[in-house]
Amino acid sequence: MTMSQFNSAERLGRSGQVVAKCLDEGRPAFVGYYSVGYPHVDNSIEAMRAIVEGDEGRGADIIEIGMPYSDPLMDGLVIQRANTRALSRGVRTKDIFTAAEAVASLGAMPMVMTYWNVIEAYGVDAFARDLAAAGGGGAITPDLPADDCAEWFEATDAHGTDRIFLIAPSSTDERMKMTMAASRGWVYATSVMGVTGVRSQTSDAGRVVVERAREADPSIPVGIGLGVSGGDQAAEIGAYADLVIVGSALINCMTSDGTDMPYDLAALRKLSGEIAAGVERSRK
Amino acid sequence: MTSYPDAKGHFGRFGGRFVPEALQAALVELEAAFAEAQADPGFGAELRRLQRDYSGRPTPITVAENFSKQAGNATIYLKREDLNHTGAHKINNVLGQALLTKRMGKTRMIAETGAGQHGVAAATAAALLGLECRVYMGEIDTKRQALNVARMQLLGAEVHAVAAGSRTLKDAMNEAMRDWVTTVDTTHYLIGTVGGPHPFPYLVRELQRVISTESRQQMLDEHGGLPDYVAACVGGGSNAIGQFYDFIDDAAVQLYGFEAGGDGIDSGKHSATITKGTPGVLHGARTVVLQDDDGQTIESYSISAGLDYPGVGPEHAWLAETGRAIYEVVDDHDAMEAFRLLSRTEGIIPAIESAHAVAGAMRLGKRIADEDPEARPKILVCLSGRGDKDTETAFDWFKLSGEPDHTVGA
Structure with a gap:
């Protein structure tokens, strides 16, 4: 067994350890994004289970529990539509923690993806505390500047949860270094300049941004998100990224909007299985 | 004169720059371009000329x-x-930002609008300075203010109705921000108010x-x-x-x-x-x-x-x-x-x-x-x-x- 290059427990936090373990198995980690509360508050956890289990018992290693927000700056149409519906159907911040507990009990690592105001409104310390108590690994905060969030550092350090910040192709080397030093667990690289959503071809910018990130800070894994739609793309990205993050393509499986859950869940299991298989063969 | 905002765009505990990383570079670029423009007597002179001869100040x-x-x-x-x-006062802001857009070598402006006043002003400045212009407007507002939609179109701007969320000004802002994340190389986001991420609250204040x-x-x-x-x-x-x-x-x-x-x-x-x-x-x-x-x-x-x-x-x-x-x-x-x-x-x-x-x-x-x-x-x-x-x-x-x-x- 080869040990991954990532070996600082302090830098890897909770979720980075999961990634390092996958890398030790010779593959990147598969991160599946799914919105809590969609299609409904009481059945979004079923969808998360489908993503973890796949169709052949092999699915996501990490579930990125998306918290719907009224004014998302980065969500593409697919996620935005699902999240608007989840809000109108009554999803609350506290539902995150129920979902995190469920994901953890399935053996996957729960993480949260949320716009900052949701955390601030809940209470910064309370959010980190309740996430840790629910078994959550940490939170991805797409609109929180890594150089201007002292309170979040305090809370995440106090409760031992990870802080995942974003880097982009447009980030300067200096900013990339700063952002990665601020992160614990891993860093989220957006591979294209744009909002979330499926793209038929992955961009070469992904490879470049990962290379730049490794140069900036080799101590934490680098995940690639935005644009992954299926197994082949996952295999392609998994060849160079430490985490392959899939979101809109999974939400897209929910074609019935909850009116035919068995059908949607079957599609979700199939796609998760495909992506897991793509990730599995990416470094073979 | 008070020195707010600080280097990170704070007014006391308010302000800052809470945006996706993909936009940080553009905001830094804008901040630098505005600082250079303010130090350049030519920029001030051109802005004052437009304020006097075009806007009527x-x-x-x-x-x-x-x-x-x-x-x-x-x-x-x-x-x-x-x-x-x-x-309206909206023209004060758009003339300055349109000049900045040209200065940064960008060819396209996007703007959000509620009633349509800022959209019309943005379309006006774009027409004057030969810039492409798209205005995002909540779908409900496009119906409430159809006359302003027509005015923007007469001025050569493209109006996109936003059907997401509450379909009003805040959703138009979200959509403009999303456009900007994708097109930031060629596009300037002309925010119409003293809101948004740093340096906009400062930039718009200085222009107003x-x-x-x-x-x-x-x-x-x-x-x-x-x-x-x-x-x-x-x-x-x-x-x-x-x-x-x-x-x-x-x-x-x-x-x-x-x-x-x-x-x-x-x-x-x-x-x-x-x-x-x-x-x-x-x-x-x-x-x-x-x-x-x-x-x-x-x-x-x-x-x-x-x-x-x-x-x-x-x-x-x-x-x-x-x-x-x-x-x-x-x-x-x-x-x-x-x-x-x-x-x-x-x-x-x-x-x-x-x-x-x-x-x-x-x-x-x-x-x-x-x-x-x-x-x-x-x-x-x-x-x-x-x-x-x-x-x-x-x-x-x-x-x-x-x-x-x-x-x-x-």
Whole structure:
């Protein structure tokens, strides 16, 4: 067994350890994004289970529990539509923690993806505390500047949860270094300049941004998100990224909007299985 | 002069830059471009030339002698931003940002608009300077303000209706921000108010500041000294910050912002962000926000589309917290009453936005007369825009029939 290059427990936090373990198995980690509360508050956890289990018992290693927000700056149409519906159907911040507990009990690592105001409104310390108590690994905060969030550092350090910040192709080397030093667990690289959503071809910018990130800070894994739609793309990205993050393509499986859950869940299991298989063969 | 914002764009605990990383580089670029432009005498000269020859600055101050009779013992001075080209203060901001866009070598501008005034101003500047322009407007607003959609199209801009969320101004801002993330290499996002991520609150303030720079001097030169009170309406807050800014260091001048009270602040249907909101992050800045316990934005309401916004510029949040400016609420009813009164007594039809400031000044004048009958206060009011665009709203509100009073010659 080869040990991954990532070996600082302090830098890897909770979720980075999961990634390092996958890398030790010779593959990147598969991160599946799914919105809590969609299609409904009481059945979004079923969808998360489908993503973890796949169709052949092999699915996501990490579930990125998306918290719907009224004014998302980065969500593409697919996620935005699902999240608007989840809000109108009554999803609350506290539902995150129920979902995190469920994901953890399935053996996957729960993480949260949320716009900052949701955390601030809940209470910064309370959010980190309740996430840790629910078994959550940490939170991805797409609109929180890594150089201007002292309170979040305090809370995440106090409760031992990870802080995942974003880097982009447009980030300067200096900013990339700063952002990665601020992160614990891993860093989220957006591979294209744009909002979330499926793209038929992955961009070469992904490879470049990962290379730049490794140069900036080799101590934490680098995940690639935005644009992954299926197994082949996952295999392609998994060849160079430490985490392959899939979101809109999974939400897209929910074609019935909850009116035919068995059908949607079957599609979700199939796609998760495909992506897991793509990730599995990416470094073979 | 106060040195806010700091290097990270903070006004006290407000402000900042809460945006996806993909936009950070563009905001840094904009900040640097504006700093260079301010140091370049050529930029200032070109902006002043456009303000004078194109927009019609300086705008005058009108002493509203007839209307003042409704305001206790106060004299109301109107800073006539309504006389600008395109009919409002919005042009001050767009001319500066359009020049910056060219300076940065970008060829395209995008803008968000509520009532359509900022969209029209943006389309105007784009036409003048040969820039491509797309305006995002909430779907509901495109229906409320179809005339402004047509105006923007006449000016050569493309108007995109936003059907997401509450389908109003805040959703148009989200959509513009999303466009910008994708097109930042060629595109400048021309924010219309003193909100959004740093450096926008600072940049827009500096461009709107001409309102107070001019009017402060006009009061000193032509009206016997500084005003005792300065009043403006506050939605996002760009005319208000422009009207306040040069008076901030004049400790004797009291600053009053008037927010839209809609159906009344206890009705839940209002846009009184400072009065009823709580600290939070919206559209890239920490400010005060109308939000629920989970931090989800609550939809705002006002008869005035330009004030119908659930956030406010971070500098206003800070001025309110420090007590340097006082923010009060004017509801739909009082604003429309002032709209009618100013039209009848002065022959000036104000924008309904500006009518909130006029109503607030009138109430303030009466209050001062009650408290101190000897006082003869001077109240300077920013008449931020003209009301031609609001004819239809007024038609409905006053239940005008559109019928002539008499028919003769039959």
